[in-house]
Amino acid sequence: MKKVELLSKYGLMAFLATGLFLASCDNDDDEVVPEEENEEEVITDVKLIFTPRGGSGTVVEAMAEDEDGDGEGGLIVQNAITLDTSMTYDLTFEILNSLESPAEDIGEEIDEEKDEHQFFFSFSNNVFANPTGDGNIDANGGSEVNYNDSDGNGKPVGLQTSWTTSNTVVSGQSFTVRLVHEPNKDSNNAAGTGETDFEVTFVLNVQ
């Protein structure tokens, strides 16, 4: 009986003390700020650099940018691609994340992970003398593109491609570049596999 009485008398206090003890063990209410992150995934600027072969002619650059990533500002294609007739160009890229300061060169990263990336192209039919056709973005493989580089497995990448214009003057045509991450390079429809890192369409003129 004594035990019961004692428990009744001191039980409540013990009970509340336990609660307070447990409550006081709490030290996880520190108010930390998320650490600064490098936006490694974001591509804000894509610049196409057409360098004419053979020393003559001018380098042609075309640029598209999406300055605030997922924010309100959409993609802005800065200028058209205007190439000379009957000229062979090597196409290279400058791909940046300018949310970082200084801007991060995503092109380097793609170069390091060549086997996981491929550039695909689509353009107005027969606007080039070489390659002919309308590019390799179409569902069933489309026409060939002249890749000048390859990954460790001998598969094309597209950081370097070559393009020869015909002698016909055209204007208001289109030229689309799609960079795909983890494409199935063996697929007939390689451009439709994997995830698109970017897809930009430019106006193409040949004059």
Add this chain to the structure above:
Amino acid sequence: MSLMYGKYIEQCLYQCSSDFGVRIVLFILIMIFYSKVSYAQSKDSCNYELNGTVLDEDTKGPLAFVLIKIKDTDQSTITGFDGRFQFYQLCEPNNTLILSCYGYCDTACEQHHKHGKTPHIYLKKQVNVLDEVTIEVEKPEDLGTGSIAKEEITKEELNENPFQTLASAIADVNGVTFTSNGGNVQLPVIHGLYGNRVLILNNGLKHGFQNWGTDHAPEIDVMSADRITIVKGAAGVRYGPDALAGAIIVEGDPLHLNEPFKASVGTGYQTNGRGYFGNGEFGEGFKNWSYHVGGSYNRVGDLNTPDYSLTNSGKIEYGANAGLRYKIENLDVNVYYSYVSQNLGIYRTALVSTGESLSNAINAEKPIFIEPFSYDISEPNQVIDHHLGRVEADWWYSDHSKLTFRYGRQLNRRDEFDVRRNEEKPIINLDLITNDYQLEWKHPDWKKLDGVIGVQAFTQNSDNNPGTGTTPFIPNYNILRYSTYIIETLEKNQNTYELGLRYDYENSNVRGRETNQDIFRDQYEFSSFTASAGLTKRYSDHTTFRSNLGMGWRPPNMAELYSFGQHGFKIQYGLLRYYYDDEGAVRTNRVTQLANANIGAERGYKWINEWESDRKTGTYTVTAYAHYIENFIYDRPFALRGTIRGPMPLFIFEQSDATFLGTDITWQRSLNETLQGTLSVNYLWSRNVERAEPLINQPPVTMAYELKWNEANLSIFKESVFKIRPSYTFQQFQAPRTVTPLELIEGSVEIKNDSEIFDFQDAPNGYFLIELGWHFKIGAFETGISIQNLLNSRYRNYLNEMRYFVDEPGINVLFTTKYMFNSKPNTR
């Protein structure tokens, strides 16, 4: 939880010993605070009824000729051949029973009460001393929700499908369904509402998880639950702000004392996804302590629709739980721990990036990305660990009153991975720590009022772990909430009246980063009263009417306020992350402080009525409800946002006033002694009344008929239950208009801030499904075979966010079996 009369029992022991000599006596104190079935009361105040069954603890067989007396009265009775007894015209709802019969004694189990069943009293063979036994008929969780329609799922029902999520386990309850993001992430929906409007009470604690969006499901191992109760009305007074639309109460093993050792192992296989499963549990109850330990593992590979494989739809889940209860005198301490680990695949096909491919994916019969079956889970996926620890102490400091203290701590670690160049790094990496302190006083009856008064403190701390290589999608935050509540019930004639009032104060501190890595901070408070009033009216033994008017509220969650950027297949802007400029276009160049924004807490008023008629010929339950919610927050498609990856669907959160009206009808009819049919229909009408437009993602009308055939003995199969359940889900007739991605790309439809809500795709067609099941026992094996989607129907579910891209899984044959080890005699 239990109650003893220390002094009285001692006196009684002497008395009984001398009176009965070697005869065996049991004292049983029955506490009935709020039991809906165990007694019935009519006009005359001396008209309580009490009935029950006395069983042999070992054989579970009925015990006849047990003498039962009611203390302090001259009433007594003797159990029949079936062990049943019944008392009429009792003057008190709480009675002490004295049981006696030769050859049995020493102990009895606590009452294993479940709704709809009478108390069972277990007697143990032993000719020895006398003992006292406490029977718990009390369901403390009922307080404050007694007048609200609710349903319960038992362990047996949960065992039928060990692969399912919490949400799908309760989805057959009328008025309940789930919203999902593929097959692995499913959130319960009660009367059209989900997320932070449905509170999930995990072993007495608000489940502390990243509860935002449709792609985060509660990490609860259904196999660890002993019972799940679904409360379909506003239960905020009892459970806090999140229970605006209802509550889902998950309880682990009840840890009964005086229970013989029990153990079981189970396994299962399902054909769709080639899933396999194993679990085991054991437990034992002694005189003053008991324990229970359980664990489970399940793994499922890629699921199949009737036509193709859902690539990356597999999952791996495992969990463990342990409970320990210790009772000393009138203090009852209960400790519980559970751990759940999940690796959930998210359908790969949902990742589309260009406007063309989005348009193609949405219109495609088949998803673009299909790979052969695999158990592998690759990106995108979610990897989650959830720890829950809880200590609960009930202190019955006097006969009719107790203090309950509960402390709980939960740690939720969530890593989400996406297909990207740095896919080994999580794109979301969050740690959430939740603390709960609850103190509740069940006061002694005062002027016939029975009630509880409680205080609670609740804290949450969520932090982004560095190294994701992306700006945090939601900020770091700390939430601190203090609450106090009072709930009183009054029994008068056949009626129960219930009133509750609660006050919550919540303080939030937020720290986040904008995409340029600038820091933003905010600190804000919400506080509100919550109230509820309810009535349970018993017209007769067969007919009950319940009515409850509940007010509830909840502050907006972090994702609704602050989410920003790409998440899954969409870009998402939270309420404070965008505003409209003068031309009605969306701007995102600043983060608005909450104090400067026109954003309020959601406030709901739910009136729910239930008419229940329970007769031999059939049971009818009709539930009707009206729910008005001010400042209802919803996520809606808004545009295609041109990004360097191509156009992506942009979703924004909006806030508006909404109304929900609905009914759930269940009609159960026994066709003969072994055949029982149940028809259930539910209907919900909802509308954004402020903007006079439909709401998106509301459950469509569904109808189901379940035919059950119970056959006790069918050659070697014992207790066979055959089940066939055809159901039809109608097309959502209230869906918003459709604006296709192509129309948005071409600009043929322009969307501004005041444009009517739209969806990218028409609501899917209605569909007809059939489910078959057969459960039986052979010896110590409990076995079940069931077939889901028997017709292998091709369909899409309007509440699945993946409906834009893929069909639902096709036919699935599920096999489960469980071996129960023979209970051995209780050695003490």
